[in-house]
Amino acid sequence: MSVASDTLIVGKIGAPHGVKGWVRINSFTQNAENIFDYEPWKLGANQTVQVDQWRTHSKALVAKLVGVDTREDAELIKNLDISIATSQLPELENDFYWKDLIGMQVITDKGYDLGILKELFETGSNDVMMVKANPNDAFGQKERLLPFIYDQVVLEVDKQGNTIKVDWDPAF
Secondary structure (H helix, E strand, O other): OOOOOOEEEEEEEEEEEOOOOEEEEEEOOOOHHHHHHOOOEEEOOOEEEOEEEEEEEOOEEEEEEOOOOOHHHHHHHOOOEEEEEHHHOOOOOOOOOHHHHOOOEEEEOOOOEEEEEEEEEEOOOOEEEEEEOOOOOOOOOOEEEEEEOEOOOEEEEEOOOOEEEEOOOOOO
16 A cells, blocks of 8 residues: 555556557546546656646546656556655545554454554455454454444544544454
């Protein structure tokens, strides 16, 4: 999900499109076209680029990046991650980004400490939290997978307290 704590991967450069430096864009944003709301992009480890133009093409996104003028240039950046600075993300009032939840303490509604939220990922039906259990977990768990279903499993996210309260049986 993240290259570093201050960057966020939002997409990936795909195959070249044509001979004038255009590339396919694989967007990881909820609405695929939103990837173009965030600039500049950082490609790979240290290359910063600006989008010159973009458009949809056969249900896909293609873009012309500044300084990428030939098919050969496009081949050199193929498969590179597109990341942005997290400071480019809009502030959320009563919501949160996944990146904000990583590292939070996960506790049950009865006060049992399940551990630290290590990762979030999508599945077909709902998002899932991977919680790294405490070393002295009473149930011998190393990690737990909990569905991220708000108001059913996830009861409260407390940003100030750095905790996520869940309705979950620690033995499961």
